[in-house]
Amino acid sequence: xxxxxxxxxxxxxxxNSSAKIDGISDLIKTTIGITFMPTILPLYTTIQHxxxxxxxxxxxxxxxxxxxxxxxxxxxEGEHLDTLGGMFNLKDxxxxxxxxxxxxxxxxxxxxxxxxxFNYIVDSTTKF
Numbered sequence: 001x002x003x004x005x006x007x008x009x010x011x012x013x014x015x016n017s018s019a020k021i022d023g024i025s026d027l028i029k030t031t032i033g034i035t036f037m038p039t040i041l042p043l044y045t046t047i048q049h050x051x052x053x054x055x056x057x058x059x060x061x062x063x064x065x066x067x068x069x070x071x072x073x074x075x076x077e078g079e080h081l082d083t084l085g086g087m088f089n090l091k092d093x094x095x096x097x098x099x100x101x102x103x104x105x106x107x108x109x110x111x112x113x114x115x116x117x118f119n120y121i122v123d124s125t126t127k128f
Contacts, residue, residue, distance in 0.1 A: 055122055058087050062118050070108060076101035088125045096128040 062069060065080045072078025076097050085093035100107065100121070107120050 055118075058084065058122070059118050061087060062121065063114055066114055066117075073097075073100045073107065074104050084121070090125060090128045092128045096124065099124055099127065 061080075061084060068078070068080045069084065072081040081097055081100075082093065085096055090096050103120075103124075107117055112120075
């Protein structure tokens with residue numbers, strides 16, 4: 001199908017050599033869109049989750065357990081926090097949990113949303 005469209009495009013361009021440049025560029029854009037859109041669209045929908053691909057599972061876990069994690073970070077311990085540390089493959093989860101507990105007020109300020117908390121937690125994992 002795509003090959004036929006390309007040949008049709010070339011045929012139209014050779015027959016209608018007096019066509020405006022805008023018409024040709026529109027035709028080329030349309031052909032490229034038809035040809036490559038099935039490839040680009042799945043990539044675009046993957047990007048829409050706003051999480052780097054390696055951290056997609058961690059982001060989902062934080063979203064699903066947001067309230068529990070907030071309580072556990074305040075205490076500096078808990079099952080969800082241990083699980084999340086394991087998901088990040090941290091070498092020193094005890095120091096990481098203490099770090100999060102120490103910075104609890106900064107992590108969970110009133111104006112912060114789940115994405116801000118997620119980004120803070122991801123950034124904190126690079127230190128441990």
